[in-house]
Every structure is written in C-alpha cells, then in structure tokens.
C-alpha cells in the first residue's frame with residue numbers, strides 16, 4: 248500500500264505517518280511545505296525507515312503535486328495539510344484561503360489527473376481521504392451532537408475555509424467520480440502538539456510559571472480526541488469507508504475549557520510540585536471573537552459501520568500528554584524559544600504597536 252500524506256510534518260499528520268510507517272507498514276510519502284507548524288523533529292521516529300520519504304512542497308504548487316503523483320504513484324491520498332489555528336485565521340485569513348481552499352483544489356486536480364489514467368482495477372481501489380473538522384458545523388447549544396447530516400454553519404475564517412474545501416472534495420467525487428471520503432473530527436490533543444494550541448500552551452506556560460490564559464469564562468465545551476486514536480480512525484476510514492460518505496470522529500469526551508486547564512494544573516501539582524498550586528496562574532482574558540460555545544461529535548456511524556472505538560478517555564489521555572511534554576523538552580523548547588513563545592493571537596483589539 249502506497250500512501251501520500253499531505254501535512255505529515257504537522258501535529259495529526261505526524262501521528263498518522265508514524266502509525267502508517269511503523270504499525271501498518273505502508274510505503275509513505277509525506278508532502279509538507281514546512282510552515283511554522285510543520286516540524287521534521289515530529290518525524291524523527293521514522294526518519295531512517297526505508298518505507299518513508301519526505302518531500303518539501305506546497306500543495307498549491309500544481310507542477311510539484313503532479314510530479315509527486317507521477318513519481319510516487321500512490322494507491323491512496325490522506326490530505327491533512329492546512330492552516331489550522333483559528334486565532335491566526337482571525338488576523339490573517341489569506342493563508343487559510345490559499346492553502347485550505349486553493350491548495351485542496353490543486354491537490355484534487357492533481358489526484359484526478361493521475362487517477363483518470365490508472366488501469367481500472369487500481370482506479371476502483373484508489374481513495375482520497377479529505378481530513379476536516381467538526382468546526383464546519385458551527386456551534387451547539389447545551390444539548391445535541393454533530394451528525395454527518397448536520398448542516399454546515401462555520402463561524403471563523405478557519406472553519407469557513409475548511410467547509411469550502413469539504414464542498415470541493417464532495418464535488419470532485421460527484422462530478423468526476425474521484426473516490427473521495429471525508430472525515431470530520433473534534434479537537435485533538437496529545438504529543439507533538441504545537442504550543443499555540445490550548446493544551447500544550449497551558450502545560451508549557453504552567454511549567455514556566457507564566458499566566459494560563461482562559462478565553463471569556465472558560466465555559467466553551469470541546470469534545471477531546473487523543474491524536475493516536477484519530478490516526479487509527481483515519482486509516483480505518485481510508486481503508487474501509489464508503490466512497491462519497493462522511494464520517495465524524497470524536498472521543499465522546501466533552502469538557503469545558505476551564506476544566507481542561509484545571510485538570511492539567513492538578514496533574515502538574517502531582518508531577519512537578521513547586522510549592523504553590525498551578526491553578527493560581529489562571530487568568531481570564533477577553534474572549535475570542537466569534538468563539539463557538541460547544542462542539543460535540545456523534546461518532547455512531549464510525550463506531551457501528553467500521554467498529555472504531557477511542558482507546559483513550561480524557562483522563563488517561565491528558566495524563567499521557569502532560570507526561571510526554573515533561574519528558575520531551577528537546578521537541579518543544581526550540582519552538583517556545585523561537586517561532587512561538589506563548590503570546591496572545593487572534594485579538595481584534597489594536598495596540599500601540601499596530
């Protein structure tokens with residue numbers, strides 16, 4: 248099995264590549280532009296594996312994508328490359344439209360060109376898995392869950408760009424017959440998570456005894472999914488998911504942001520006690536504009552049709568995650584000292600520096 252993975256140097260992509268190369272034994276080509284969020288250190292575990300190679304390329308570059316398809320000749324594409332941080336999309340939407348919309352279009356076209364010329368047996372077996380987010384569905388009230396049939400209602404430039412890319416992927420299946428499957432997953436967490444996202448930011452700020460920022464009152468609810476559970480779900484969906492279908496992926500682990508932060512503080516109080524409880528570092532800050540109140544996934548289709556279950560619950564997953572950051576300063580310290588040191592992103596307030 249030859250799998251082309253885009254965005255494989257990112258958080259979820261690297262978990263997927265490590266899983267495909269080490270556990271599944273697939274031949275993998277990782278295609279990644281290496282933006283600020285891409286990191287070859289996340290692929291260190293597979294760097295000398297004979298069944299993995301890496302190509303630094305932009306998915307918006309049609310010639311590079313055509314060349315990647317022609318030379319690698321994949322049986323399957325798993326498309327994860329994206330601009331992924333909501334806060335950055337608020338102050339800089341252009342990169343999100345470029346990569347998430349134009350990039351997905353470019354990749355779909357390269358895949359279609361290559362797939363059209365395949366012999367019929369390989370053509371039938373070919374799959375293009377488009378990896379998306381539950382944020383395309385907008386925000387839930389206190390009750391209810393996102394299902395595959397929930398109408399799209401994105402709030403942020405990020406989720407709007409992902410929604411656009413989902414529609415393109417669906418259209419390429421319906422119009423051209425490209426064998427596309429789509430997955431929409433909830434918030435991931437786990438090792439190798441770039442420190443701008445809530446969970447690693449809180450862990451690393453707490454270790455540095457810096458303020459722990461919580462947007463608004465911290466009542467926003469997210470449905471947390473351990474990244475290795477997601478990687479396994481993606482492989483399953485790409486292998487056995489039905490063409491033209493969508494699959495929601497979620498761990499049935501809803502938590503309020505404030506409770507996530509407090510849990511991390513409690514774990515650090517045990518693992519790295521330093522006299523004062525880490526909770527004292529919590530600071531409530533101005534909310535994110537357009538902040539969705541609640542996301543929660545109904546994963547029944549994935550569970551019943553493909554027999555998938557999350558192996559980690561939030562309590563086991565968050566302990567593993569905190570432990571990983573404590574043991575892997577080599578990975579995160581250069582990021583904290585370099586590309587991102589924990590400053591607030593995505594605020595619309597102007598400052599003296601603007």
Ligand SMILES: NC(=O)c1ccc[n+]([C@@H]2O[C@H](COP(=O)([O-])OP(=O)(O)OC[C@H]3O[C@@H](n4cnc5c(N)ncnc54)[C@H](O)[C@@H]3O)[C@@H](O)[C@H]2O)c1
Nearest residue numbers: 254256257258259280281282284285305306328329380435
């Ligand atoms: N993180 C989550 O909780 C979450 C939840 C649901 C869905 N998703 C989706 O999963 C996918 C992966 O998310 P992630 O959290 O790993 O993101 P990430 O930001 O950690 O990684 C994205 C990767 O894509 C690469 N990339 C960006 N622009 C590119 C371009 N133009 N060409 C080639 N490579 C490019 C980056 O270098 C990086 O390695 C995304 O499509 C995202 O929308 C993420």
